[in-house]
Amino acid sequence: xxxxxxxxxxxxxxxxxxxxxxxxxxxxxxxxxxxxxxxxxxxxxxxxxxxxxxxxxxxxxxxxxxxxxxxxxxxxxxxxxxxxxxxxxxxxxxxxxxxxxxxxxxxxxxxxxx
Numbered sequence: 363x364x365x366x367x368x369x370x371x372x373x374x375x376x377x378x379x380x381x382x383x384x385x386x387x388x389x390x391x392x393x394x395x396x397x398x399x400x401x402x403x404x405x406x407x408x409x410x411x412x413x414x415x416x417x418x419x420x421x422x423x424x425x426x427x428x429x430x431x432x433x434x435x436x437x438x439x440x441x442x443x444x445x446x447x448x449x450x451x452x453x454x455x456x457x458x459x460x461x462x463x464x465x466x467x468x469x470x471x472x473x474x475x476x
Contacts, residue, residue: 371409374399375423378416387417 377398381390392403395416399406410416432452439445 369400371419372423372427374401374406374409375420376427378420379424382417382420387413390417 377400378395381394381398385391385394390413392406392413395406395413396403401409406416410419432449436445436449439448
């Protein structure tokens, strides 16, 4: 009989997103991911298959939890140019407010692409 999960997937993915933001995909080590999530390597692999699976699930979670809502707010703006300007201003602010926050897609290789 398996133990009940003490951490929800959402909590694990929130923590993994932070690791990928700070280190990028290629430089995010399994040790970084296990420390941040609180799960063993075996538990991470059991839930997500491999690092690529965890990264894909993290991106999907990030989009579902943050990006989708942000884009919906912008789409509702009566002034499309102001909405686009605000969107990019938010991205710049996020990037400059936290110097450890890097783009997980830009830094390192894309999963599965060697």
